[in-house]
Amino acid sequence: MLAVFTALMAFTGSLRAEDGYALWMRYAPLEPALVAHYGTSLGEVVAPDQTPTQRAARDELVLGLTGLLDRAPRLNTSAVTGHAVVLGTPTSSALIAPLHDEMASLGQEGYLLRRAHIGGREVLLVAAPRDIGVLYGVFHLLRLLQTGASLDTLEVRESPRLQLRVLNHWDNLDGHVERGYAGRSLWDWQTLPEWRDPRYTDYARANASLGINGTVLNNVNASAQSLAPDYLAKAAALADIFRPYGIRVYLSARFSAPIELGGLATADPLEPDVQRWWRDKADEIYAHIPDFGGFLVKANSEGQPGPQDYGRSHADGANLLAKALAPHGGVVMWRAFVYAHDVPADRATQAYTEFAGLDGAFLPNVIVQVKNGPLDFQPREPFHPLFGAMPHTPLMMEVQITKEYLGFATHLVYLGPLYEEVLQADTRARGEGATVAQFLTGIAGVANIGNDRTWTGSHFDQANWYAFGRLAWNPQHPSRDIAAEWAAMTFAPDPEVVEPIVGMMMASREAAVSYMTPLGLHHLMARGHHYGPGPWVDGGPRADWTSVYYHRADRHGIGFDRTARGSNAVGQYAPDVAALYGDVTQVPEPLLLWFHHVPWDHRMASGRPLWDELVGHYTQGVRQVQGMQTTWAGLQGRVDAHRHAQVAAFLSIQRREAQWWRDASVAYFQAVSGRPLPAGETAPPHPLAWYQALAFPSAPGDGR
Template sequence: MLGVMWLAIACLASTLYMPAASAEDGYELWLRYRPAGDAHVDAYRMRASRLVAAAATPTQAATRAELLRGLEGLLGAPPPLSEAAAEGAVIVGTPSASPLIARLGLETGDLGREGYLIRSAVIDGHAVTVIAANEDIGALYGAFHFLRLLQTGQSIERLDLREAPRVKLRVLNHWDNLDGHVERGYAGASIWDWHKLPDWRDPRYTDYARANASIGINGTVLNNVNADALVLTPMYLEKAAALADVFRPFGVRVYLSARFSAPIEIGGLETADPLDPQVRRWWRDKADEIYRTIPDFGGFLVKANSEGQPGPQDYGRSHADGANMLAEALAPHGGTVMWRAFVYSDEEPDDRAKQAYNEFVPLDGEFRDNVLVQVKNGAIDFQPREPFHPLFGAMPDTPLMMEFQITKEYLGFATHLVYLGPMYEEVLAADTYAAGEGSTVAKVVDGSLHGYAVTGMAGVANIGADRNWSGSHFDQANWYAYGRLAWDPRLSSRSIAEEWVRMTFAGDDAFVATVVDMMMGSREAAVDYMTPLGLHHLMGRDHHYGPGPWVEGGPRADWTSVYYHRATRAGIGFDRTASGSNAVAQYAPPVAREFGDLETVPEAFLLWFHHVPWDYRTQSGRPLWEELVHRYTRGVDYVRGMRETWNGLEGDIDAERHAQVAAFLAIQEKEAQWWRDASIAYFQSISGLPLPDGYAPPPRSLQYYQSLEFPHAPGSGR
């Protein structure tokens, strides 16, 4: 048995330690490990001339392999392996596995199981760099951090770094279906080949785990929240177990989306009532079965009583009843329930934005300790801009888990360059005032505000089978930014972008500054050409591709655009003040006063909270109608500027990636112009106002824009 284990470790190490591929097709993500610049390479070679790293466990083997791979790529040759301290050696491991690290007596108690320190030290008269942690996974995270220092051209002299994640569960949510379709995915089919699993374990799965570990992501939900109960059957559990085996050395645990009606659909019961003893027993038995197959299974993600999904309310029970039933089944094994708060009533509400708050706040304190309520960043649905969700800060006795969307369902899919780091940062920095000034969303999520024992952040993955993983090269930055902010929600989105550009493209300072500036303004530009001044949910029906401010009718009013913008000849905007739906009252009083007053509401949220006349005077001095036209046009102009900037960088990076980004920016400019023209044509038909001087009219009629259909737009829900 021992021989088999050693063989497995050796195979893992040999699989991981392969020379970097030469093709610049985006597959390597931010782990390209290209040669360090002349200004750094000699200094790096002096301080990374040897490697002391054990390989007695799969995670240790992965750590050693990554350092060998990275240092060879960056410095031109792999460092010799050593067991003793030597001048310039990099020593990585834990005190229990490394006698050299144990001799240093480092203070690691506050690092937990995933934290690490990177420190310059002297052992036996030799200057060395130590990467130390309490457990192997922390050492792996530290190794990636050390390589990031080299990739970004930073000094590795006199290092003294201490890092530990501020959020415990840092999870990707894959909206992948068992048939290979990815809901709201724009990077091709699912990367999980369920048909070939468990026997064929694609090497891409290992690279997926490496990429996630490099940014601290420690969990993945394999299947869509609109779940298929079959994923809980023995056949699929065996397939999930194979993926878990691949991911385990990299600290990535597997989770599954559970369909609430599974006891009926695959269990043969007549009910899924969470208070029924037979149902509770079925889930306990199912959990036992899962953990026999996947011993470190993370738990369940559940979408219930939302958009037609079954749930506890079907039986007159609460969300807490449903979540606690599953939590009870998972608790003996250390599993977690992530219960989504994206819910809205079957009946037409007065304001869909209020639904989650109304359903969940009365349940505060009723959830078991191993339940996290997973809350989208805003109260509607991943819009280009939303105010932070009012649930954050409103449930002090229930851990709330942030849910961001990495895939750009409402932001132009993979072809629009929209860096989401500023959006994530904007939401995390928002002040809830739940416990006075400074009660930011980040402090809710990381548990420091309310003292949550379990914390989490989820990102809806943008990963698919496309060679470059995310459909476009720049969408890789959103995966990267999510992981870095899940590790530490206080980080700057600009500094994250700078890291990513240096590792992904090139390290020249002028190039980096140019590209980062372009990225940092890209989200605001998308807001301008799609949903300026707090407008929201104006996309085409179902597929959410392109403009559709005229969308009306159908089974639900709150699935239409006119429900949200409420434009008439008199004005535009959704009145959420006390004179309207009063959704503003769901925020803490200081926030409610700010949002509810036309004098103080941030202009970015003006039409989110207020219905105002077309001649309302905006902060620029322009009437609202003219300001809308100005912003729509400004968004297009920014995209045009990005195209010009990127074209000017030809030759600064490889031709293959430059050409694809250039082509996608051309698509983005065309579609931004379409958004601008269609939106202006529609709202002009409502307002009856002329275009302000100097602004070009839409080149086509409103009827033309309304006639466009896209029945096969990628990523649609089904």
């Protein structure tokens, strides 16, 4: 025990180095008044230590209390000798056993926090049906302590609303991270399985603190080698590290692996040899990883192989893998991000066209993974029409945590409001109030994590990992409250720190939409790497990889007509939603140009013509970033110098690039429309050709 405590104290010391490594688990000393208030209740930890998860829960609580209270609590395994925190399940602790029936409704991952009296002594209970719930409950208690919440009337019952809460790592086996802006991959495949970097455990701790219970280790643009025996041994080493923290490992599977690894002539899902190969591969994987979660599959999209190569459906392909995994309890997460080899009239309609008719055709352990919007993680999209359209098929929502289209790691863009906007969108599929969240079995987030010391490439991008996890646990949790939690734990619980930071965060997504893609515009980024503006992008191998395909600006107007007169994408939504989006007088203005091609002089709600409103949005976005800079400058001295300086530098980059976005976009759309700038608006400092000539061949995170 002394050795464990010494190690914990050493780690506590490293956590207080304010370089961002500690994430929201800094456990920095509380103010003396809070220490005095909490200290009487937290002097002892009574916890079992017979399983790895029990030890993880106990050690995390000891680590947290030691840092927060600046002293270590006493440790016991079963007896209460003073004011204590008591951890356990009905089977691991006689002190918790009387709560067995009461906790039955909490499920396999839920927990209970409560004040109680045991043996005449006041205690705090962290109780759960299973060990993993105890660990989640410990993190909840530490969150309350870090944010300065009162424990006087503590009574918490929590269970996750979604079954699967998964990070998708787009990490390649060579260490490159596609759409990654936080350095190289966290996984060092070269040194696994022998070297188990302690950082892997800290990654697991961070995910468990949010209730994330799955991780896909490799890129959806998968290499078949990830299923080869040597890589399965490496994945098994990570699974061993993650298991005590409730995290199951998944792998992206390349559909053509039977050819590339197995030497077969085909990967046709109806061929018996192919079916046998996948059964044998599943058996092999589970021999390495007994609790393997299953496969994530990208098929027949962006050149990836799939069942359509053999004239088969997505259901045929998914069910092939589902049958192989079913005896072991595994699942297939089959991505609905697809589009045809031939450029369609509207790429945004492709997923619905291919999947809606397959509702009910998938086996029960197949989950169709649907992006939050119908196109591709844009700064703003309407919710995907498949939500509500496949009532007989389990669905997951896929969101990006990494900011491929939102300024990479250098722009402060808090994504909580984006996730919340989609989760709470009313599909009207079952009448009013049928939100997207109600149709979900799980949620997946494309991770923004790399080997950068901050984990995510910037201090504020940690908040998006945090917000994803909190909303995956409870999609009803307000994103503003999540931002306040994160700010208090990451910087300080002082309201004079938290309130201005939350103000910055909550305004940041709308600011980015304004200086990048206002009023429903989308896919205006530069070709390939998506760094910076490129509304002029045209030509190339596919029209739907260009910007002009989507904005359709000409001398008369701008926007993509998705009404019944155009591509009729609105027809993929429930009738009430289709009527709303399809009516130019009713569609929400933030989605106007997504659904309608409208004249430049179209009268907006403000009374201004569309052209004036568009330019005004671009300018307003820049001003909002300037406001964020001012707010952050006012926190100097309240935030440690190292992190304050780095955030200030990144905000300076964001301010410069927001201006670039504004000027380049205004220059282009003015050239197309031929309209003068609205009164009071400043002309771009360079001609359009200057912006078009900019090139960035080494932009990070490109997909190669």
